[in-house]
Amino acid sequence: MIQKDLTYKKNLPRNIIGKLLTFASFCFSTIAIAPLILVLVYVVIKGGSVLSVDILFSEPQPPGDDLGSAGGIGNAIVGTFIITGIATLISLPIGVGGGIYLAEYSKGGYFARFIRFGTNVLSGVPSIIAGVFIYAVIVVTKVIYGSMFSGIAGGISLSILMIPTVIKTTDEGLKLVPDELRKASLGLGASMFTTITDITLPSAVKSISTGVVLGLARAAGETAPLIFTALFSYYHITSFSDIFYEMSSLSVLIYNFALEPYKAQNELAWAASFILVTVLLLMNILSRYLGSITTNK
Amino acid sequence: MTSENTTKYSLRRRPKSEKLIDESFRKLTIAMAAMVAVVLVSILLVVFFESTEAIGRYGLSFLVTSEWNPVTDEYGAFTAIYGTMLTSLASLLIAIPLGVGTAIFITENIIPEKIRNLVGLMVELLAAIPSVVLGLWAIMVMEPFLRPFLKQLHENLGWIPIFSSEPIGPGVAPAILILVVMILPIITSISRDSINQVPDKLREAAYGIGATRWSTIFNIILPAAISGIAGGILLALGRAMGETMAVTMIIGNSNNFSWSILSPGYTISALLANQFGEADGSQVSSLMFAALILMILTLVVNIFAQWIVKKLSLKY
Numbered sequence: 001m002i003q004k005d006l007t008y009k010k011n012l013p014r015n016i017i018g019k020l021l022t023f024a025s026f027c028f029s030t031i032a033i034a035p036l037i038l039v040l041v042y043v044v045i046k047g048g049s050v051l052s053v054d055i056l057f058s059e060p061q062p063p064g065d066d067l068g069s070a071g072g073i074g075n076a077i078v079g080t081f082i083i084t085g086i087a088t089l090i091s092l093p094i095g096v097g098g099g100i101y102l103a104e105y106s107k108g109g110y111f112a113r114f115i116r117f118g119t120n121v122l123s124g125v126p127s128i129i130a131g132v133f134i135y136a137v138i139v140v141t142k143v144i145y146g147s148m149f150s151g152i153a154g155g156i157s158l159s160i161l162m163i164p165t166v167i168k169t170t171d172e173g174l175k176l177v178p179d180e181l182r183k184a185s186l187g188l189g190a191s192m193f194t195t196i197t198d199i200t201l202p203s204a205v206k207s208i209s210t211g212v213v214l215g216l217a218r219a220a221g222e223t224a225p226l227i228f229t230a231l232f233s234y235y236h237i238t239s240f241s242d243i244f245y246e247m248s249s250l251s252v253l254i255y256n257f258a259l260e261p262y263k264a265q266n267e268l269a270w271a272a273s274f275i276l277v278t279v280l281l282l283m284n285i286l287s288r289y290l291g292s293i294t295t296n297k
Numbered sequence: 298m299t300s301e302n303t304t305k306y307s308l309r310r311r312p313k314s315e316k317l318i319d320e321s322f323r324k325l326t327i328a329m330a331a332m333v334a335v336v337l338v339s340i341l342l343v344v345f346f347e348s349t350e351a352i353g354r355y356g357l358s359f360l361v362t363s364e365w366n367p368v369t370d371e372y373g374a375f376t377a378i379y380g381t382m383l384t385s386l387a388s389l390l391i392a393i394p395l396g397v398g399t400a401i402f403i404t405e406n407i408i409p410e411k412i413r414n415l416v417g418l419m420v421e422l423l424a425a426i427p428s429v430v431l432g433l434w435a436i437m438v439m440e441p442f443l444r445p446f447l448k449q450l451h452e453n454l455g456w457i458p459i460f461s462s463e464p465i466g467p468g469v470a471p472a473i474l475i476l477v478v479m480i481l482p483i484i485t486s487i488s489r490d491s492i493n494q495v496p497d498k499l500r501e502a503a504y505g506i507g508a509t510r511w512s513t514i515f516n517i518i519l520p521a522a523i524s525g526i527a528g529g530i531l532l533a534l535g536r537a538m539g540e541t542m543a544v545t546m547i548i549g550n551s552n553n554f555s556w557s558i559l560s561p562g563y564t565i566s567a568l569l570a571n572q573f574g575e576a577d578g579s580q581v582s583s584l585m586f587a588a589l590i591l592m593i594l595t596l597v598v599n600i601f602a603q604w605i606v607k608k609l610s611l612k613y
Contacts, residue, residue: 014512015509018509018510018511022510022511024398025398025399025405025407026402026407028394028395028399029398029399029402029403029416032395032399032420032481033399033416033419033423035478036419036420036426036478036481037419037423038438039426039430039431039434040423042434042438043426043430046437094332094333095329096329097325097326097328097329097330098326098329098330098332098333100326100329101323101326101329101330102330104326106330111330114334115330115333118333118334118337119333120603122336124532124536124595124599125337125340125539125592125595126538126540126566126591126592127539127541128539128541128570128588128591129344129539129592129595131569131573132344132569132584132588133339133340133343136343136344136347160336160340163336164333191311191315191316191318191319192319192323193318193319193323218425221425221426221427221429221430222427223429223541223542224542227570227573228573228574251427251429251542254429254430254433255429255432255542255546258437258546259436259546269433270433270437273429273433276427277426280426281425284421284422288418
């Protein structure tokens with residue numbers, strides 16, 4: 001039978017099925033987002049409630065039951081900054097350099113394809129493997145001034161995780177730079193080096209910094225590569241040479257103290273989570289902001 | 298007049314120093330790019346050579362025995378390998394409908410665009426929560442909350458092997474659930490991106506010949522976006538396999554093999570995280586062997602992901 005009128009019939013099977021599916025997709029997204037929001041709420045409430053100036057600046061004390069004498073997470077905050085700083089110092093030149101090669105010099109040959117493929121594969125390597133690798137080549141062999149577990153080893157293992165992100169965003173950022181700029185510069189007689197450092201890199205700097213911030217945020221939250229490279233320390237970092245010794249970080253502190261049977265240590269873990277999550281979310285928003293400036297231009 | 302001009306503006310030759318800088322900069326960038334390959338290859342080589350002792354001693358029986366005894370020096374990683382496969386595949390099965398469903402929900406015009414963008418932004422921001430924080434939440438909040446439900450499951454359905462043990466705390470089931478939470482943002486954001494990239498023309502054409510919203514989605518949009526979605530799913534699988542901290546904290550870390558998902562178990566990454574620090578002698582070599590297996594598993598999944606994105610992507 002041919003339908004004569006064109007009005008919407010809500011009792012047709014296809015319309016009922018459509019409504020049901022729409023409702024199902026609504027339920028799915030609610031289920032998907034709920035736990036993530038719950039995590040955030042718990043971190044803010046549990047972590048925020050125990051946070052105090054004292055906790056932010058003092059070093060953790062040996063495990064016990066009393067939050068008053070449990071100390072703080074000051075050295076872990078500093079440690080996280082130092083370790084991710086080392087990771088950035090290593091991965092920035094390698095990542096930006098590699099990205100420049102891929103976007104500016106390579107002509108899509110075998111080597112460049114292999115590097116792009118390798119970058120993708122490297123970004124999929126489990127973070128704990130990076131830790132195992134650095135443990136085998138740096139911690140056991142004591143190549144760095146005879147130190148075993150050290151902040152430097154931790155930083156190097158994190159840099160392995162950062163490099164792919166930096167390369168990819170540099171590569172993509174440089175590709176977005178209009179070719180006219182490049183041709184104009186070369187046409188004026190500038191060398192390739194001048195063209196890259198004075199023309200293309202400055203116009204891609206925002207998208208590159210987006211990638212660096214994202215990579216940094218990922219590295220700062222990583223724990224697995226640090227638990228047997230940087231290990232953990234109960235003491236403040238007082239001198240430069242401390243980077244050659246065990247160094248604490250927020251993520252390892254959370255891991256260690258979450259598994260302690262004492263309540264005070266668990267509370268410190270929540271406080272550290274609060275700090276870590278806040279900083280990471282801010283970094284992500286910052287990278288998004290940088291990205292939005294780039295696209296508006 | 299003219300002759301004066303030509304001498305004044307005669308072509309300048311590039312000085313040697315400038316050429317040198319130019320060339321060495323190019324070499325430098327090549328070296329930096331090569332670093333990626335060097336790191337990747339040396340990870341493989343180091344993990345392989347460190348594990349040769351265990352490979353020689355146990356061979357393939359390492360994969361099928363579940364003994365892990367540092368006292369008698371007997372090692373087998375079956376429990377851990379089984380745990381890695383089980384947790385990652387089970388979490389993927391739960392996360393695919395949730396993630397793709399969410400992606401559809403925030404790309405269709407079911408709710409106002411502002412809210413959709415907000416939900417999308419939230420999913421992406423929540424992906425930034427480090428796994429150790431999720432692990433903390435899992436042992437402190439999620440597991441105690443879930444335990445009564447899991448107990449019910451055991452009491453009512455205990456005759457099914459996977460529910461055959463009493464839930465006593467950390468175990469495989471909570472680990473699967475926390476993995477779902479971890480990989481959901483990956484699947485959602487990648488599916489969302491690839492659905493957004495489907496040209497509007499296709500959707501309009503489908504609506505134009507009278508297709509409903511959902512038949513458009515199932516017959517037009519999803520098939521067109523399948524390459525990206527499949528790639529995202531495989532990426533999530535790789536992430537789930539290699540995920541360490543949250544799983545280590547919640548899975549219970551026991552090497553006794555059990556079919557029950559309510560009992561404690563192990564994954565390869567949890568095994569590494571737990572034992573690597575204190576291991577010595579042939580235990581290190583055995584752990585390296587386990588790391589090599591994990592490395593190969595994730596490599597295969599990741600390479601397959603890249604291949605499938607290339608293979609399935611439709612050209613418009």
